[in-house]
Amino acid sequence: QVQLVESGGGLVQAGGSLRLSCAASGRTFSNYRMGWFRQAPGKEREFVASISRSGRTTYYTDSVKGRFTISRDNAKNTMYLQMDSLKPEDTAVYYCAQDPGVGQKMTTTSVDYWGQGTQVTVSS
Secondary structure: OOEEEEEEEEEOOOOOEEEEEEEEEEEHHHHHHHEEEEEEOOOOEEEEEEEOOOOOEEEEHHHHHEEEEEEEOOOOOEEEEEEOOOOHHEEEEEEEEEEOOOOOOOOOOOEEEOOOEEEEEOOO
């Protein structure tokens, strides 16, 4: 059974930093693309960042480029999201995601497993 467990969310002031982690189990971690999505109240879940199986290729939504860094450690079956220069508009529940995709954009329909989510709140 595949499990994705996020941690690291919390309350931070604008300009601050947080590091999210996603621990995966249940299938061979290095065989799957990983990503982060987020959902703010009253809004649809949106793509934030993704990382290829090897970790060599990453993609970011425009609003987080230069502020967020996605990474993975295949030896530890864990993915990370370093979030710096946080803004109030980054407030959302952040979800870890896993899919078998290669090359095409990671989307909510390509994802086959989700984590339970972790709340990130940025105060102004």
